[in-house]
Amino acid sequence: xxxxxxxxxxxxxxxxxxxxxxxxxxxxxxxxxxxxxxxxxxxxxxxxxxxxxxxxxxxxxxxxxxxxxxxxxxxxxxxxxxxxxxxxxxxxxxxxxxxxxxxxxxxxxxxxxxxxxxxxxxxxxxxxxxxxxxxxxxxxxxxxxxxxxxxxxxxxxxxxxxxxxxxxxxxxxxxxxxxxxxxxxxxxxxxxxxxxxxxxxxxxxxxxxxxxxxxxxxxxxxxxxxxxxxxxxxxxxxxxxxxx
Amino acid sequence: xxxxxxxxxxxxxxxxxxxxxxxxxxxxxxxxxxxxxxxxxxxxxxxxxxxxxxxxxxxxxxxxxxxxxxxxxxxxxxxxxxxxxxxxxxxxxxxxxxxxxxxxxxxxxxxxxxxxxxxxxxxxxxxxxxxxxxxxxxxxxxxxxxxxxxxxxxxxxxxxxxxxxxxxxxxxxxxxxxxxxxxxxxxxxxxxxxxxxxxxxxxxxxxxxxxxxxxxxxxxxxxxxxxxxxxxxxxxxxxxxxxxxxxxxxxxxxxxxxxxxxxxxxxxxxxxxxxxxxxxxxxxxxxxxxxxxxxxxxxxxxxxxxxxxxxxxxxxxxxxxxxxxxx
Amino acid sequence: xxxxxxxxxxxxxxxxxxxxxxxxxxxxxxxxxxxxxxxxxxxxxxxxxxxxxxxxxxxxxxxxxxxxxxxxxxxxxxxxxxxxxxxxxxxxxxxxxxxxxxxxxxxxxxxxxxxxxxxxxxxxxxxxxxxxxxxxxxxxxxxxxxxxxxxxxxxxxxxxxxxxxxxxxxxxxxxxxxxxxxxxxxxxxxxxxxxxxxxxxxxxxxxxxxxxxxxxxxxxxxxxxxxxxxxxxxxxxxxxxxxxxxxxxxx
Numbered sequence: 001x002x003x004x005x006x007x008x009x010x011x012x013x014x015x016x017x018x019x020x021x022x023x024x025x026x027x028x029x030x031x032x033x034x035x036x037x038x039x040x041x042x043x044x045x046x047x048x049x050x051x052x053x054x055x056x057x058x059x060x061x062x063x064x065x066x067x068x069x070x071x072x073x074x075x076x077x078x079x080x081x082x083x084x085x086x087x088x089x090x091x092x093x094x095x096x097x098x099x100x101x102x103x104x105x106x107x108x109x110x111x112x113x114x115x116x117x118x119x120x121x122x123x124x125x126x127x128x129x130x131x132x133x134x135x136x137x138x139x140x141x142x143x144x145x146x147x148x149x150x151x152x153x154x155x156x157x158x159x160x161x162x163x164x165x166x167x168x169x170x171x172x173x174x175x176x177x178x179x180x181x182x183x184x185x186x187x188x189x190x191x192x193x194x195x196x197x198x199x200x201x202x203x204x205x206x207x208x209x210x211x212x213x214x215x216x217x218x219x220x221x222x223x224x225x226x227x228x229x230x231x232x233x234x235x236x237x238x239x240x241x242x243x244x
Numbered sequence: 245x246x247x248x249x250x251x252x253x254x255x256x257x258x259x260x261x262x263x264x265x266x267x268x269x270x271x272x273x274x275x276x277x278x279x280x281x282x283x284x285x286x287x288x289x290x291x292x293x294x295x296x297x298x299x300x301x302x303x304x305x306x307x308x309x310x311x312x313x314x315x316x317x318x319x320x321x322x323x324x325x326x327x328x329x330x331x332x333x334x335x336x337x338x339x340x341x342x343x344x345x346x347x348x349x350x351x352x353x354x355x356x357x358x359x360x361x362x363x364x365x366x367x368x369x370x371x372x373x374x375x376x377x378x379x380x381x382x383x384x385x386x387x388x389x390x391x392x393x394x395x396x397x398x399x400x401x402x403x404x405x406x407x408x409x410x411x412x413x414x415x416x417x418x419x420x421x422x423x424x425x426x427x428x429x430x431x432x433x434x435x436x437x438x439x440x441x442x443x444x445x446x447x448x449x450x451x452x453x454x455x456x457x458x459x460x461x462x463x464x465x466x467x468x469x470x471x472x473x474x475x476x477x478x479x480x481x482x483x484x485x486x487x488x489x490x491x492x493x494x495x496x497x498x499x500x501x502x503x504x505x506x507x508x509x510x511x512x513x514x515x516x517x518x519x520x521x522x523x524x525x526x527x528x529x530x531x532x533x534x535x536x537x538x539x540x541x542x543x544x545x546x547x548x549x550x551x552x553x554x555x556x557x558x559x560x561x562x563x564x565x566x567x568x569x570x571x
Numbered sequence: 572x573x574x575x576x577x578x579x580x581x582x583x584x585x586x587x588x589x590x591x592x593x594x595x596x597x598x599x600x601x602x603x604x605x606x607x608x609x610x611x612x613x614x615x616x617x618x619x620x621x622x623x624x625x626x627x628x629x630x631x632x633x634x635x636x637x638x639x640x641x642x643x644x645x646x647x648x649x650x651x652x653x654x655x656x657x658x659x660x661x662x663x664x665x666x667x668x669x670x671x672x673x674x675x676x677x678x679x680x681x682x683x684x685x686x687x688x689x690x691x692x693x694x695x696x697x698x699x700x701x702x703x704x705x706x707x708x709x710x711x712x713x714x715x716x717x718x719x720x721x722x723x724x725x726x727x728x729x730x731x732x733x734x735x736x737x738x739x740x741x742x743x744x745x746x747x748x749x750x751x752x753x754x755x756x757x758x759x760x761x762x763x764x765x766x767x768x769x770x771x772x773x774x775x776x777x778x779x780x781x782x783x784x785x786x787x788x789x790x791x792x793x794x795x796x797x798x799x800x801x802x803x804x805x806x807x808x809x810x811x812x813x814x815x816x817x818x819x820x821x822x
Contacts, residue, residue, distance in 0.1 A: 043540055046375050047315035048809055049597045050540065052658065055547045057539065061362050064355035067560055068553070069604070072348075072569045089410070090345045090569035091606050092354065094559035094715065101708050102606035105613040106338055110418060121567040129282045131274070163280030163406040166571070196282070198570070213700030221620070223324060224331040229424035231431040235499060238435040242501060310600040317596050321814035321822035322638045323623050327616055330596050334612035341605040379813040379822075429822070437820045544601070552603025555662055558716050558723035 073099035074124055075107050076157075076168065078115040078209070085117050087157065087166040087198075096120065096206035104208075108215060110224060115209035117155075117168075123204040125177035127197035132162055135192035137185045144182045147175045153202040154180035156188075159195045166198050177201075260471070263288045275476055280406035283349040283571060294477050295405055296350045303343035304361045304368035308541050309389075310336040312372055316382040328425050332386060335418045342411040345569050349407045353566065362546040364538075370527060371454040373535035380433055380440075380447035386426030388451065388493060392458045394419050395489050396480075404476035407571050427496070434500035448497070449505045456506075456522040459485040490517040573754055576747030577688065578632060579650070580756065583745070583795050584679065585625035586651035589641055590803070591672060592618030593810055597659050610708060614669070617701045624694050631690075642814040646803040652794040654737035656803040663726035664734065666716070670709040671738035674770045677702045678763050687755035710774050717778030724779045731775075732783055739764070739790030 042054040069092045076085040088107040093099035099118045108116065130136040151173050157166040172187060174180035177199045184197065222228040260268065267286045274281065281287060310333050320329040344354045360366040371389055376382045394416065401412035433444035460482040463469055472478040480488075490509075494517070497504055508520045530538070595615035602608030626637035634640060654672065659665045680702050683695035716723040742764035745751075752759040768785065775782050793799070813822065 043543060045315075045540060045544075046377065047311070049314070049318060049601070050311075050544055052597075053544070053547055053601065055543050057543060058546070061359075061546050061550070063359045063363075064549070066353075066355065067564055067566055068556055069354040069358070070556060070560055071564045071566055072345075074570055087571065089342060089414075089571075090348075091341070092604065093606065094561060094564075097711050098559065098715065101711055102604075102610055104704065105610040106341055106606055109609075109613050121569055122565065124570060126284065126570060129284055132277075132279045162282055163409050165410065211700075211703060214704045216700045217697065221331075221616075223327040224335075224421055226420040226424040229421075229428035231428050234431050234435055238431075238501070239499060307600075307605070314600045316813070317599055318593065318809050319812045321642070321811075321816075323619065323641065325822055326593075326596075327619055327623075330599065330612060330616050330619070333599050334609055334616070337600060337602075337605055337608045337612070341609065344605070432821050436822075437817050439817055440820055440822075548601040548603075551601075551661060552607075554720075554722050554726065555603035555607075555716065558719035 070094050072121045073103070073118050074121055075099070075103040076117040076119075076166075077107055077111075077113050078117075079112050081114045081212075085115070085168040090121065100206060100208055104214070108218065110218075112219060113215045114212050115207070118206040118208070119200045119204050123200055125181075125199040127181060127199070129159075129162070129196045130194070132195060133193055135190065135194040136196055137181075137190065137194055138192070140181070140185065146182075147179055149175045151175055155200045155202055155205055156180065156184045157198040157200075158190070159197075160193055162195055166196070171202060260288065260290065272474070275404045275474075280409060281404050282406045283568070288475075290471070291475055291477065292350050294472060295408065296347055296352050298477065299343055299347040299350070299405075299408055300352065300357050300360075301367050301369075303340045303347060303357065304366055305372065306336045306340035306343060307361075308368045308372045308545065310340075311541055311544060312374070312376040312537075313382045313385055315376045316379050319379065321379065325429065329382070332422050332425060335422065339411075339415050339418070342414060343408075346405075346407040346411045348569050349571060351568065358549060362542055362549060364533060364542060367531060369458070370531045370535070371451075371458055372541060373530050373538045374451070374454050375537050377450065378443055378447060380443035381450060383426060383429040383433060383444065384447045384451045386422055387430045388426070388455055389458065390419055390422040390426055391493050392455065392485075392489050394423060395485050395492070396459065399479040399485065402476070403479050410571065431500060434502055445502055448502055452505050453522060453526075456486070456519065457524070457527045459483075459489070461522075461524050461527070487517055490519070573750060573756075574632065576745075576750045576754075577691075577756060578629060578634065579745055579747055580751060581625050581629050581632075581691075583650040583652075585622040585629065586649045587655050587672075587741070588618045588622035588625070590649070590651045590806065591655040591668075592616070592622060593806065594655065594657075594659055595665065595669070598665065603662050611665075614705050614708065617698075617705065621698055621701075624698065628690055628694065638814070639818075642811045643818060644807070646799045646807055647797040649797065649799065649803060649807075650795050651799075651803075652737070652740040652743065653791050653800050653803075654734065654740055654794075656794075656800060656806060657734075657737065658802055660730070661726070663716075663723075664730040666709065666712055667727060667730040667734050668738075669705070670713045670774075671734055671771065672741065673702060673705040673709050674774075675738070675741050675763065675767045677706045678766050678770070679757070682757040682763065686757055691756065713774055713780075714777050717775065717780040727778075728780050731780060735783055735785075736788050737791045739785070739788060740792050740794055742767070743790070743792040743795045745795055 039054050041056050043050060043057070045051045071092070072090045073093055073096065074090055075088050077088050078085050091099050091102045091106055093102050096118045100116060103116060103118060127136050130139060154172050154174055154177065155168060156170050156172060158169045159166045170184065170188060172180050172183040174183045180199045181197060268288060271281070271285070271287060313329070314333050317329055317333055320326040344357060347357060348354055357366065361368070376385060397412050397416050397419065401409055401416055403409060430444060433440040462483050463481045469478065494504060494509065506520050508518060511517050529535070592615045595611055595618065599608060599612045602611055622641070623637055626640050629640065630636050654668060657668070680695045680699045683691050684699055686692040686695065713727065717727050718724065742760040744760045748759050751757060772782055
């Protein structure tokens, strides 16, 4: 393969690519032993992995059906034992168990972590958002009628500043999410700012706090840290050699 | 990894007069105070549409961006590179996940975004339509494309939309590894054996023209652009990003004894970089589908989606209902 | 000599991990969901990291440095089971292989963490937590997909039947079995295989998948003695393509 150089690269690459994209007959790629080379119709790529996928050109795919990407779960992580659980972001998954499998690698592969909580987005009650300097609790009506119904436990999360992350502040017992908000206001009586409150029934929180060994080696995976790559010495040596 | 060019094809400038003036004033005052906008806040249609478009393109750029470097994932030389290349490409997929989620909070589902990607309806960063011919190409991408992306993303991380900022904070932290890793790999090649030096110089020659288009053409300063800048959607002009990139990285290329394939490239007396104007006709042609790898990139993505469909269908609980992610 | 026996054991462990980690890295960018793509890549990286830890130990015992050992040997010098060298196939096959392999791996690590050889025990103890996640990942997905749709069940069943004889090859006895067991290095392949069968049966019982009668299967042996399928050499050639441009260079 000769490598085209210089500024006319776009045109040359295009020609190269057309020469190298063959189109022939597809074959069954299901079984492991069969997908080692391109079929006559499939894309032959610079990436040997792509070649092995035996991709046939096939324009106009159908639109994805609803729920093709499953549903969403909200993920909270704990950096170190004793620290509050803090929101890190959502994952798409089928249920809490799978959401944890996914969340662990998406949200804790690069940072210290000692535990994770997962809750389906639909189980999170959101208070709404106040201004950065105010408290969302202060916008609630001052008279509150306690609803009927059985009590259960709720997890309360506060957002202190827009653009930052919700953090777990306490667990309360209440008769509904709205009621939990009222109980949290009375128990915590927090000084502003509290920009927003999230409330999740405790039974809907999947907790992964026991098996900390799963995270034990994360800090040792230096190959994915910037700090592992120091080349100044090499550059200095090279420059010195060039001068000499 | 993402460059500018995101507002290159301007959306129709919706008439702001149709928006509720009181709400619009509150919204603008919040941004002026330096507060972030969160998903459940009122926002003008133009803001929502432009952000969806921008974050979605950014997400597509990450998932497609995993492919050029992925080209060398099975061939990285030695354990150190092999592990890092795997982690680096994985991060790009991770960034896509974060960004699709941020865009979802604005009301476009991941299904809709992926459909638009694989049908060629949505755009992604044009550089990923070029191939990574050799291992050295993947090093140049890791270093310089990620460097460009950081310039852009650091600016965008100061934008006004909370979920996008949260995603970008994380992404920028991870890109720091990419940049150092890429630089490390290029330094090893450039200071290595004659054959390594030749490989890296050739890769730089191939990638320089796409890199120069990475931030998009000079912005046309319109009312539209000014509004988006006031709303902290667009955070820096394409030219400003390009200048910053050149300022930070050309000296680092030169100190390795490498040649930038542009005879006009120099920093003038006013401290402004001069260069040969990139071929914007080629840029437009490639971004509109006629590039060396467009067809393959989309075919790969489409195939991954199709072949994974049975897994997703099987996992889906019968009573599942979709709720937008919260933040 | 016990040292040779230990080296043989370490090579087969490390070679399995290297080759499977390499294979699973082929999924990056092509996974069935973004989130699963990320998880699969992490596990592939872990596998590679595990092999590096064991090659490093081998290096301390006088063998070549890890890069040379991993990138410069030919297929007949590799001691991995044939299971790990098979192409990734579709996701059902890769998942089933991951399930069969990691349920064996966790037992191996547990056994090695009790080893009389302190160095081996140290590595196994440290890395066990990572394998615990791998097993949780595999078991959870096999449980769900193995009892979901007709399509997912039949795909997993087909892959299970295809992969199982190869998976039995993980436990191909070496000529040093008794020596290693007597010295308390680990519990030996036969013991591992029995425990493994219990583990995978317990998971499969919760699904609609049927574990074929093991007694009727012919295990695919040979890998531990350097006999491989036609897939290993091309994999190694691909892996070393850049490295071999200049094996003495620093990349």
